[in-house]
Amino acid sequence: MKRIPILMDCDPGHDDAIAIILALSSEKLNVLGITTACGNQTIEKTTKNAQGICEFLGRRDIPIAKGRNAPLLTPVYTAGIAHGESGLDGPKLPEPVAPLQEESAVVFMAKKIESADEPVTLVPTGPLTNIATLILCYPHLIPKIGQIVLMGGSIVSGCSGRGASEFNIMVDPYAADIVFTSGVPIVMMGLDVTNYTTIGFDEKEKFRAAGRVGTLVADLADFFGRGFEMVGWCGVPVHDACTVAYLIDPSLFTMKEMNVRIDLTGEFTMGSTVGDYCGAEGREANALVGISSDRERFVELLLNACASYGKGDKEDE
Numbered sequence: 001m002k003r004i005p006i007l008m009d010c011d012p013g014h015d016d017a018i019a020i021i022l023a024l025s026s027e028k029l030n031v032l033g034i035t036t037a038c039g040n041q042t043i044e045k046t047t048k049n050a051q052g053i054c055e056f057l058g059r060r061d062i063p064i065a066k067g068r069n070a071p072l073l074t075p076v077y078t079a080g081i082a083h084g085e086s087g088l089d090g091p092k093l094p095e096p097v098a099p100l101q102e103e104s105a106v107v108f109m110a111k112k113i114e115s116a117d118e119p120v121t122l123v124p125t126g127p128l129t130n131i132a133t134l135i136l137c138y139p140h141l142i143p144k145i146g147q148i149v150l151m152g153g154s155i156v157s158g159c160s161g162r163g164a165s166e167f168n169i170m171v172d173p174y175a176a177d178i179v180f181t182s183g184v185p186i187v188m189m190g191l192d193v194t195n196y197t198t199i200g201f202d203e204k205e206k207f208r209a210a211g212r213v214g215t216l217v218a219d220l221a222d223f224f225g226r227g228f229e230m231v232g233w234c235g236v237p238v239h240d241a242c243t244v245a246y247l248i249d250p251s252l253f254t255m256k257e258m259n260v261r262i263d264l265t266g267e268f269t270m271g272s273t274v275g276d277y278c279g280a281e282g283r284e285a286n287a288l289v290g291i292s293s294d295r296e297r298f299v300e301l302l303l304n305a306c307a308s309y310g311k312g313d314k315e316d317e
């Protein structure tokens with residue numbers, strides 16, 4: 001089976017961690033590398049977390065490159081309230097062993113795209129700082145970016161940042177504008193779909209029964225889900241894993257093509273993603289936007305992914 005070559009750009013982050021677990025389990029994906037973004041926590045912390053997840057999974061073979069330490073023009077804005085001081089509070093991850101790549105994230109991505117024998121899919125699940133920098137610094141590589149499947153934004157529902165915006169876009173709206181106007185095909189998994197693509201509070205035991213990786217997912221959901229349970233939400237949204245799940249099985253999602261632009265001037269809407277949902281504005285569609293998901297089948301995919309790592313400790317395998 002031909003595997004889709006992908007580069008993951010993330011800010012682990014509990015749901016980023018689950019996205020990495022899903023991606024590294026799939027026979028359909030070839031993870032060329034992981035780059036880190038400053039978002040949920042500082043770049044040092046998100047990078048250490050990405051290393052710790054790969055170490056936990058026994059995947060020292062996955063190259064990891066550190067990204068920019070701040071958004072393009074806006075100040076650093078982290079989400080310790082959601083992901084904790086470390087950016088991945090809750091479960092205990094092993095100390096990283098494999099060294100980081102010497103190149104920065106953007107140079108690393110450019111080299112991987114340049115040397116690939118087919119277009120590469122970018123899977124950003126944090127602020128789009130690195131992706132925008134790649135586009136600005138290596139415009140000749142744009143034709144070799146097959147698509148950008150991102151977690152970010154929201155068209156009609158909710159925010160996780162300031163005002164009407166979603167966190168990843170809000171943190172670096174100028175980067176998001178560069179990405180959404182780049183001409184690269186975009187798949188946008190925004191809060192409209194990710195807020196409802198959840199692990200049920202009563203489903204965590206199923207993940208624990210799936211072995212050590214399932215237990216890690218349950219522990220991640222325990223910590224990340226605290227706030228959602230407090231407000232009576234329907235479950236723990238696994239925002240970032242929606243990108244990887246879409247690549248593995250697009251039938252899990254209902255999508256709608258539309259033009260999406262980033263508001264860069266609104267006093268209360270700066271960083272929001274404005275979708276021409278009905279095409280009334282006549283702007284050319286630039287994104288395929290997630291509208292809804294088959295939550296049960298998503299959970300089944302995630303459970304099977306966890307089970308595929310085996311039951312025991314990685315040393316026992």
Ligand code: RIB
Nearest residue numbers: 013015125160167168239
């Ligand atoms: O709004 C959800 C997004 O913000 C997710 O990517 C989560 O990891 C945080 O970065």
Ligand code: CA
Nearest residue numbers: 013016125126
């Ligand atoms: Ca994230």
